[in-house]
Amino acid sequence: MNRLTNKHIILGVSGSISAYKAPDIVRRLQDLGAQVKVILTEAGAKFITELCLQSISKNKVHHNLWDENAELGMGHIELAKWADAILIAPASANTIANIALGKANDLLSSVILANDAPLLIAPAMNLKMYQSHTLQDNLSTLISHHTIIIRPESGKQACGDIGIGRLAEPSSIAKQVAKQFISTKLTGKKVLITLGATIEAIDPVRFISNHSSGKMGMALVNACIESGASVTCIYGNITTTLNAKSNNISIVSAQQMYTKVMDNIAGQNIFIACAAVSDFSVKNASNQKIKKDGGDLTLELVPNKDILADVCKLKEKPICMGFAAETQNMLKNAQKKLKNKGCDVIILNKVSSADSGFNVDENEVIFLSQNLNKKIGKNSKQKVAKKILEIFIKECL
Ligand code: CTP
Numbered sequence: 304m305n306r307l308t309n310k311h312i313i314l315g316v317s318g319s320i321s322a323y324k325a326p327d328i329v330r331r332l333q334d335l336g337a338q339v340k341v342i343l344t345e346a347g348a349k350f351i352t353e354l355c356l357q358s359i360s361k362n363k364v365h366h367n368l369w370d371e372n373a374e375l376g377m378g379h380i381e382l383a384k385w386a387d388a389i390l391i392a393p394a395s396a397n398t399i400a401n402i403a404l405g406k407a408n409d410l411l412s413s414v415i416l417a418n419d420a421p422l423l424i425a426p427a428m429n430l431k432m433y434q435s436h437t438l439q440d441n442l443s444t445l446i447s448h449h450t451i452i453i454r455p456e457s458g459k460q461a462c463g464d465i466g467i468g469r470l471a472e473p474s475s476i477a478k479q480v481a482k483q484f485i486s487t488k489l490t491g492k493k494v495l496i497t498l499g500a501t502i503e504a505i506d507p508v509r510f511i512s513n514h515s516s517g518k519m520g521m522a523l524v525n526a527c528i529e530s531g532a533s534v535t536c537i538y539g540n541i542t543t544t545l546n547a548k549s550n551n552i553s554i555v556s557a558q559q560m561y562t563k564v565m566d567n568i569a570g571q572n573i574f575i576a577c578a579a580v581s582d583f584s585v586k587n588a589s590n591q592k593i594k595k596d597g598g599d600l601t602l603e604l605v606p607n608k609d610i611l612a613d614v615c616k617l618k619e620k621p622i623c624m625g626f627a628a629e630t631q632n633m634l635k636n637a638q639k640k641l642k643n644k645g646c647d648v649i650i651l652n653k654v655s656s657a658d659s660g661f662n663v664d665e666n667e668v669i670f671l672s673q674n675l676n677k678k679i680g681k682n683s684k685q686k687v688a689k690k691i692l693e694i695f696i697k698e699c700l
Contacts, residue, residue, distance in 0.1 A: 306481040309525075309685070313382060314376035315391035315411045316356065317398035318346020320461040321427040321470035323353055323690045326359040328392050333360075340382065342366065342411045342659035346395060362693060368410045379410055383417035384682055390480055392453070393427035393470045396438050402450075403441035413564035421483045425453040425476050430466035453479050468571065486595030488666040488696050490531035495571045495621070496524055496549075505602060506589040513579045517541030518627075518668055519652075520577035522688035524549050527573075530692060533570070537563045539578055557581045557607040564610050574621040576611040576646075579628060583607060615645035622689075622699050624648040637671055647699055648672045650691060670694050 312332050315323045323362070325347075329339045341356045341364045352390045368379060378400040391398060391411070398411065403426070415422060424445065432438060433455060442452055453476055458468045461512045470476075498520020503511040520536075521543045527534050534549040537560055545551050554560045558579045568574065583604035593600065611625045622648035627637035630653070637651035651669040667681035670691060675698060 305334075306484060307332060307477075308336035309389045310337045310484060311385050312339050312480060313342060313386045313389045313414065314339055314360075315342045315344070315389065315394070315398070315414075316347040316351060317344045317391060317393060317395040317411070318349060319393035319395045319427040319470070320350060321393045322347050322350035324470055324473055325392065326355055327473040328390075328476055329356065329359045330641050332390075332480060333441045335477055335481050335529040337480075338362070340365065340385070344395075344398060344409060344411055346397065365410055368413055379407075379413040380417050382410075383416045383420075384686075386414070386420050386638075387686075388419055388421045388423065388480055388483055389415060389418055390425070390476070391422045392422040392423075392425035392464070392476050396426075396428050396432050396435075399424065399426060399438065399441050399445070403444040421451065422449075423451040423453055423476075423480060423483070426455050426468075427470035428455075428468050429460060429462055429463070430464055432467040433468040451479065451483070475697060484529060486530040488530045488700075489527055489573075489692075492532045492572045492700075493531045493535070493570060493680045494527045494573040494575065495535045495537065495558060495564065495567055496520055496527070496575040497537045497539075497580070498524070498539040499624045500562055501539045501581045502555050503557065503584040504588045506591065506593045508592050510583065511581060512540060513517075513581070514654075515540075515579035516543060516663075518543045518664065519684050520575075521546065521689065522684040523575055523577060523691065525685065526692045527552050530696075532573075535567050537567070548566040555586060557610075561608050561610050561613075564614065568614060568617065568621070569619070571621045572612075574614050574623045576614070576623070576625045578610075580610060581607060609644065611646060622647050624650065624695060626650045626652050627651050628654045630654060634669070634676075637669070641671055641673075648695060672698055674698070 316322050331340050339360045340361050340362045343364050343366045347403040401412045407416050453471050457467045458469045459465050477568045499517035500513045519597050523538050524534050524546050536549040537552045552563050554563050586603040586605045615623050625646045627640045627649050629636050637649050641649040649671045666684050666687045668679050670677045679687055
C-alpha cells in the first residue's frame with residue numbers, strides 16, 4: 304500500500320508562473336496513491352489551463368464559489384469534507400495573504416476556512432516578494448495556525464533574478480504531503496477490534512443476522528494502523544475489504560467471536576467492539592434443512608454471552624470502546640450501556656436513518672465517556688473513525 308492510498312488531496316493552484324508544474328505535482332501525488340481534486344484560482348488560470356489539470360487529475364477542476372451543480376450549492380463545504388489534506392502549490396503572495404487573514408472571497412480560501420484537515424502551502428514568487436516583511440509575517444501567522452510551509456528553493460527565477468522563491472520540486476512536495484499521514488500516536492500499542500455481523504445458523508441454509516457491513520470497524524482498523532498500532536481484527540460477515548496489515552481472524556457466529564476474542568485479548572492495550580453481535584442464537588439448530596409442513600415453526604433462541612461486558616470484567620482489562628446501535632431513547636440507552644458494560648467509551652450510533660449508520664458509507668455519532676459527550680458530525684466513515692480515535696487518544700491514553 305502506498306503512503307497516500309485512499310487519501311483525498313485538494314491541490315490549490317494559484318497565480319504564479321510555476322503553476323506549469325501543477326500537473327507534475329498531481330502526478331506525484333497520484334503515484335503515491337492519492338486521489339486529487341484541483342481548485343484553480345482566477346490568477347492560477349492565467350498560467351495553466353483547466354483542461355490540462357482535469358485530464359491529469361481525472362476529476363473536474365473547481366474554481367467557482369457558487370457552483371450550482373454541487374449539492375445545495377455549497378461546493379466549498381462538500382470539498383472541505385472530502386479532503387484529507389489541502390495543498391496549495393504554487394501559493395502566490397496574494398493567496399497566502401488571503402488565507403492568513405481568514406478571507407473567504409474565492410473557492411480556495413472558503414474551502415480552507417471550512418476545513419479541519421492538514422493544510423500545506425508551497426510558496427513560489429519573486430525573491431523580493433518572498434523576503435518582504437508582510438509575506439514573512441503572513442507565513443508566521445499561518446505557522447501559528449499549524450499550516451505546514453514547504454519552503455521554496457533558491458535558483459534562477461522566471462524574472463531573471465537569482466535567489467530564494469522557486470517552487471520546491473514536485474516530488475519533494477508530494478513526499479511532504481505523504482509525511483502528514485505518518486502518525487506515531489499508537490506506536491507500541493496493541494489493538495483488538497471486532498467488526499461485521501455475526502451469523503447464527505437455523506439450519507444449513509438459513510440464518511439470523513443483521514445489516515452490519517463492517518465498514519465503520521474497518522475504518523477504525525485503518526485509522527489505528529495509520530497511527531502506528533499493531534491491530535488484530537476479528538471479523539464476521541462484511542462487505543468491505545480487509546487491511547492486509549492487520550492480523551485478520553474470520554468468524555461466523557457470536558460464540559466463535561467470543562472464543563477468538565478471549566483467545567487473543569491477553570496483552571492488548573485497547574479493545575474496540577464494533578461488531579454487531581447477535582444477542583441470541585438458535586437452540587438446537589438443525590443439521591438438515593428444515594422442511595415446511597404447513598404449520599407454524601417456532602425457533603427457541605438462547606442468549607449469547609456479551610463479549611464487550613466480559614472483556615470489561617477481565618482482571619487485566621484493556622481500555623474498552625463499545626458501540627451502541629440505537630433507534631430510540633438513544634442517549635439514555637447509550638449511557639446505560641456505558642455503565643452496565645463497564646466500558647470506558649461508548650460510540651452512540653443512530654441506526655434508524657437510511658443515510659447514516661448500517662450498511663452505508665457515512666456515519667454521525669456521539670462520543671460518550673464518563674466526562675465527555677461530544678458529537679462527531681456526519682462524514683465518511685473513514686473521517687469519523689479518525690475523529691473518534693483522535694478524541695479517544697486525547698481522553699483515554
Ligand atoms: N456486544 C458484544 N457482545 C454481544 C452483544 C453486544 O460485544 N453479545 C457489543 C457490541 O459490539 C457493541 C456493544 O456491545 O460494542 C453494544 O451492542 P448493541 O447491539 O448496541 O447492544 P446490546 O448490548 O446487544 O443491547 P441491545 O441489543 O439490547 O440494545
